[in-house]
Amino acid sequence: MTNASIRPGDGRLAHAPADHPAVKPARIGVLFANLGTPDATDYWSMRRYLNEFLSDKRVIDIPNWKWQPLLQLIILSKRPFTSGANYRLIWNNEANESPLMTITRQQVAKLRAAAEANWGEAVQVEFCMRYGNPSTRSVVERMVADGCEKILFFPLYPHYAGATSATANDAFFKALMRIKRQPAARVVAEYFDRPSYIDALAQSVERAYAGLAARPDVLVASYHGMPQRYLTEGDPYHCQCQKTSRLLRERLGWAAGSIDTSFQSVFGREEWLKPYTVKHVAALAREGKKNIAVISPAFAADCIETLEEINGEILHAFEAAGGESFTYIPCLNDDAAHIAALMEVVTENLTGWLG
Structure with missing residues (x-):
């Protein structure tokens, strides 16, 4: 489907009947993924986050019959308290979020601005978290609803590891499994030696x-x-x-x-x-x-x-x-040279998708 087949103004297909649902103009999505963050530092927020993280078989590959009783009955009874106390030491109280969330927002704002400068509205830039919110599934579904017929998935890890890059990819592919009309998909490789x-x-x-x-x-x-x-x-x-x-x-x-x-x-x-x-x-x-x-x-x-x-x-x-x-x-965060390096990776991986 091309943008030319949609009537301007109402988002309806030029050849479709009047009662046909509106169709969003086709776009390309770039989805950056980071590890994740708890929603808050209280016990239950920390427990939900740690349970999702420590139940990932890419992170802890001990058989469930051995690991889950230990995790649920012992680790998750105590660790949310200590982890919550550690997060409170660094929490961004003004925005009521973790520094990772704050920095990721800043990075993606600059990446989005760079993409808009290069390609206008043809490319939609978003971010998700492997654990916690915004979840990979929720963002993928939103991007598809927004008209993203192609999505470039970018795990924000310079180095490949099964417990980071691979599990982020797993979550992306699982999200695609739930979608009737899947977008074309590409995954960015590690960039540790770029x-x-x-x-x-x-x-x-x-x-x-x-x-x-x-x-x-x-x-x-x-x-x-x-x-x-x-x-x-x-x-x-x-x-x-x-x-x-x-x-x-x-x-x-x-x-x-x-x-x-x-x-x-x-x-x-x-x-x-x-x-x-x-x-x-x-x-x-x-x-x-x-x-x-x-x-x-x-x-x-x-x-x-x-x-x-x-x-x-x-x-x-x-x-x-x-x-x-x-x-x-400090990490590279939203430093200009870092944003430029990430955009270099994005541009290369969008080759063939953009005219």
Whole structure:
């Protein structure tokens, strides 16, 4: 169906009878997806969010008969209280939402403006969350109702992992399963080694270092962790993180050993990717590296793992071990270079869909 087949003014097909339902002009949709956020910090909001997150088999792949009793009876009885307290430390009280939601809105507002400047009303830009609201299903259904006959789905994760990119894609495909007239669909691949993304990271480091009185002894690139077993099962995440650190160091023109790669957010008793950031920064302090900086290249937006974990638990571990100066370099968020890099990815992936 083309826009030319719709009568201007009333949205009805030119050849259709008078009682035919109105038809929206055909559009292309770009849907950005992030991890998610609780709606509030109270017990029940946190429990709903954590239940959805921790029930995802891509996140916790323990058989349900083992995992669900533990999750429902023990973990979800206690963890919503501690998680809610952590979220309250960083909550955007003015907007009554998490920083991840605030930043995602800001990112998408700029991405939408860039898309409008490039393609006018032909492209509709939206965002969804894998867990919590707005849900992937609700946004996909709305975009289809708005006339999106083609949708480009963009998980906002520079690196591929089953527990991030893959589960976001799962939710998108499940949403399509419920739609009678499915749109054509494309999924954006990871972009961890894209020069524009690496350059945006490097610029953020350069800006941060320019404002410091003394150059840090080392830059720690802290990535979200995952079980070591996932690496041996074929997940490319670990290798992609290592490559990002190397490319960032090369772009900055730094010597080998000036950027360390570590992993945070360990959960459960299983061995995860090492070194663990919380232990690594303490070891650096004990080795005499009293001035460090930390960056989180795997996160497209600052969130609980960066604003609370890095600036809380990880910072405290460093100081307790004798560290003196700790600089956290924010995520790329809605920085102009980041938005440009994301739009570069979008433009490439819309090739053939736009005239």
